[in-house]
Amino acid sequence: xxxxxxxDPLIDMQGVYFDYGPDHPVFRDLRFGxxxxxxxxxxxxxxxxxxxxxxxxxxxxxxxRGTIEILGTRRRSESDFVEVRKQVGLLFQDxxxxxxxxxxxxxxxxGPLNLGKSAREVGVIVAQTLDSLGLSTLRDRVTYQLSHGxxxxxxxxxxxxxxxxxxxxxEPTNGLDSxxxxxxxxxxxxxxxxxxxxSHNAPFIDQVATRRSRLENGGIAxxx
Numbered sequence: 340x341x342x343x344x345x346x347d348p349l350i351d352m353q354g355v356y357f358d359y360g361p362d363h364p365v366f367r368d369l370r371f372g373x374x375x376x377x378x379x380x381x382x383x384x385x386x387x388x389x390x391x392x393x394x395x396x397x398x399x400x401x402x403x404r405g406t407i408e409i410l411g412t413r414r415r416s417e418s419d420f421v422e423v424r425k426q427v428g429l430l431f432q433d434x435x436x437x438x439x440x441x442x443x444x445x446x447x448x449x450g451p452l453n454l455g456k457s458a459r460e461v462g463v464i465v466a467q468t469l470d471s472l473g474l475s476t477l478r479d480r481v482t483y484q485l486s487h488g489x490x491x492x493x494x495x496x497x498x499x500x501x502x503x504x505x506x507x508x509x510e511p512t513n514g515l516d517s518x519x520x521x522x523x524x525x526x527x528x529x530x531x532x533x534x535x536x537x538s539h540n541a542p543f544i545d546q547v548a549t550r551r552s553r554l555e556n557g558g559i560a561x562x563x
Contacts, residue, residue, distance in 0.1 A: 347411060348372040349505055349533055350396055350427075355405030357391065365391055367557035369405070373505065378527075378534040380544040383554030389537040390432065392554065393507045396535070397429050410504065425454065428498030429507045434490040435483075443469070443477045443485075443493050450501040468500045472526060488519030495526070506534045512543050 350373040358364040365388040373379055381389050394400040395407060398420025407414050409423045431437050440446040444465055451461045469475045472492055477485065485493065491511070498506065511527075512520050520543065527534070527547050538544055544551065553560045 348374050348408070349410055350535070351406075351408040352395070353406045353408075355395065355402045355407070357388075357395065357400065357402045357405075364557065366402070369558050371552065371559050373533055373535055375533065376549070378536065378547060378549045380548035380551045381535055381537045381554065382539070382544070382551055387554040388557075389554055390509055393429060393509055393535065393537060396507060397424055397427055399429075425501065426503055427505045427507060428501055428503035430495055430498055430509055430511055432509045432513055434487070434494040437494040437497060438482045438490060440482060443474070443480050443482055443496075446482055446493060447496050447500045450497060454501065464500050468496050471499070472496050473522070487514050488516055491515060491519065492523070492526075495523075499530075503532060506530070506532045508534060508536045508538075510537055510539070512538060512540045 350371070352369060352371040355366050355369040355371075357366040357369075369392075371392070381392065383389055391400055395402060396409065398414065398417060410426060412419070414420055414423055438446050440449055447465045447468055448461045451464045456464065465478070466475070469478055472495065474489075474492055474496060477489060477493065482490070482493065491514075495511075508527075511523060515523065520540075524543060524546050534547075536544070536548060550561070
């Protein structure tokens, strides 16, 4: 992992311009930073670019102008972001986009296996991760047969099994019932990772985030 000082941002985006074409501008001179200990709620109107901003942070989209520094290193090329994705975990809005293996065990094991962990190490990681989320009983379940709330938590488990430094969560409470939402709140409030959380769920944000940043007019308005 790259060395990052206590006062240095873990994510630092400066002067970022991004659009999906001349008729669809998204960001204009956007500046954003995530520092140690922060869980930032990223809010804004539909179409403001919240999901796009998360994708820029992990290299699923690339700015036309500006700089993106992740964990102390300027990131430009796809190879730079391959390294980022080992340390910055992105939870997609749609859990079915994240879960593609036959069983819960296989889905959670996929990331650690691709990091080169041994079968024994992977078994321990999966067991510990599922236990930490209260999902041990789902270990051998067929993933596509799970409830929406169960899938959401298993998708989170696939990220946490990679032992990331930063979590990017895109509408994590989307479609959750009150029981699974309360469980997710308890999990996130007790996690050590820094987070950027895209959400329209104000009560959830109030309980999880340490501050808010609002996307509007192609940039960030903090504290709103």
